[in-house]
Amino acid sequence: VAILTIQKEFNLVEGVIFAVANAIGFGLALLLFAGIREHLDLQDVPKGLKGTPIALIxxxxxxxxxxxxxxxV
Structure with missing residues (x-):
């Protein structure tokens, strides 16, 4: 985020908004992936795909x- 802020020559306010928006987007992606992992734990996944393989897929x-x-954008 810091390198992108410097490359795009944001001022202080723009940089803070950019950083907060990135944090919110990252948090939403984490919540989405956590929900998918939780859903996969309840499903009947083949033995060879349980755990890390299905998470990577x-x-x-x-x-x-x-x-x-x-x-x-």
């Missing part, structure tokens, strides 16, 4: 979903 799918937002 879920993270990859979530990353592809977030890539759709890259062209909006």
């Amino acid at each position: 879920s993270a990859g799918i979530l990353a592809m979903a977030f890539m759709g937002f890259s062209g909006l």
